[in-house]
Amino acid sequence: MSFLPLLLYLAAAAAYAVHFTTRTRTSGRAATTTLVGAAMAHTFVIGMRTVQVGSVPFTGSTGAISAFVWLLALAYLYTEMTTDERAMGVFIAPLLAVMQLIPSLDTRVVQRPAVLHSPLFGVHVSSLLFAYASFALACVIGITYVLLFKEIKAKHLGVFYARLPSLEVLDAMNLRAVTIGWVFLTLGVIVGAVWASQEEIRTAVDPRLRAMSLFDPKIFIALICWLVYSFELAARRALGWRGRRAAWLSGIGFAIVLLNLVPVSYFLTRSHNF
């Protein structure tokens, strides 16, 4: 059962690749339908887990990745439906499939520790995951911006010229995705800090809670992330860093997000490994 979303995400990746090459309306609809199916199957799996565990299963690194994939799929589908642009799917769907590999292989049932039962914790995790999904979209938009930019600059109009929206539209989409992501990242970090500074957390004996500090890799890298995105937004206003520069920054930002979401969560952090 837990493999179904993965298979459907893989199918969606293939369907988006077919659509990207053939550009027929039917293949486009097929791709969207497959991805909607994948997201629904994923919703079902998460729902089953919720019933099984008794709480929404985004605790722990694996649950968080699964929730990230789910949110990214929904955010992408929302973007596709509001802009009627499908070309981005060829980048998003493989990312979904690769990330979904982890929750498909790691199906351990994690009980949520009592200490995490606070609503603040829920806000902390969900806003960060939503921020990460926005950053993933911004990164893909940035990649497509750079590809289109290169084609126009090189005066060789090819694959992307025929398939992507205009540079200014991509830039505006990038700005929107980064802004939304930044707001939720800020909210998530602040709520996390408030939660961690509560009396019972600070005095708890759990070594993970004692490790909640600025120098824990997970927290430290999240702050670097925040700095990168803050810089992207500030530089856009103050220095006119838009277009290609903004696109690069959202790429770098998301690389750091991925780093934090996968290797750091599993191997480095001492505070966030629930």
Next chain:
Amino acid sequence: MTHLVLVGVSHHTAPVDLRERVDFSRRGLPAALTALSERPDIGEAVVLSTCNRAELYVTCADPLQGARALGAFICAYHELPPALVQPHVYEMVDEAAARHLFRVAAGLDSLVVGEPQILGQVKDAYSEAAERHFTGGSLNRLFHTAFTVGKRVRSETGLGEGAVSVSYAAVSLARKIFGSLKELTVLVIGAGEMGELTAKHLQAQQVRRIFVASRTAAHAELLANQVGGIVIAWQDFPNVLRSSDIVITATGSQDPILSRAHVEAAARARRHPLFLIDIAVPRDVEASAGDLEQVFLYNVDDLQTIVNENLARRAAEVSRAEGIVADEVRHFVAWWRSREVIPTMVALRKRFESIRRSELERLEPKIANLTPDARARVDEITRLIVEKLLLTPTEQLKSVADQETAAAYSDALSRLFSLAPPESVDEERSRVAVPAGKPPKRPVEP
């Protein structure tokens, strides 16, 4: 049996002066349609008249006679001697006529292959005729299939993709950089013909304003009038450059009029991209200006290269488009053929039904004492037997691919079951053949 006949002239067969003289839209299509339908041998009719073609699509009983009548009609209607027109006229019947219309709708028969306007023109020609009830089941189906072909070719192939003129290539690049052009400011420097054409295309995209600068004030005035622009003094253009998004340079100057430093200063003062279109030969903009971030510089050679690439790409898509046409022709012809056997099918069905009824009537005394329920069941069972008996022959008959076999089958069935001659079921046929919701053809006025 009804046939589909097409007679026409196009840019492939006739020079422009003749095409102008056979233009049906000059006196209005309704007049031409009315005149055409007054001919006794013509059934349904559609007149397609564009600057590249004048074509008549009709249904008639005898294709040879119909084609001859149409050729005569073209000459008579435009008061031209037949000797002048006849050598340029082509005639096509049934499958060939359908294929021709589908190729026209797809843009495959156009002067610039893949041009998009023709589909709209075919639609207009059809609705002119359909609104006035000059079309019926046959031409309705034919033209709706043609629209499908046009749409499929547009969405499934790249036949209509990519600009095929330098000025339009510039506009499509601008759209790829800026998206909507509505809020943009355009600056035209120099008053060449190419610059004017590009500015006109941009004007059609509803740009916010167009500034025009030229060393000769009179030229600037003239161009500004043409494109709804605002004239600025020649020495002011570096200042206006800052607030412009698209700059077209087309002066006859021997040296560049926009240096890299000019462009850099303008680009720094603005946040949005700057698109420079240098149409002048020799060039007006220093080439290295194109290296600046957020500055896109295209000269006339770059644009010409894009146009050539697009033309090559279109040529490569022709075979895919032809495939779609062949596909739809096959479907249409199958329908057209199946339509021919409909009278026989209807007659056969009537015959079976009448046998069933007469047998039921004959048995009436014996089944009179059955309950209404049981009688209904008897009726149902006999009806189902007839249906089942007819199912296979109907399918077989409809799937016959060539006309001769279909005619032979129809004939055999008529003889074997001594069916009524087709004429008497003709009305029945047209009722069956016209798709539901389409108005029946208006009777031809005497």
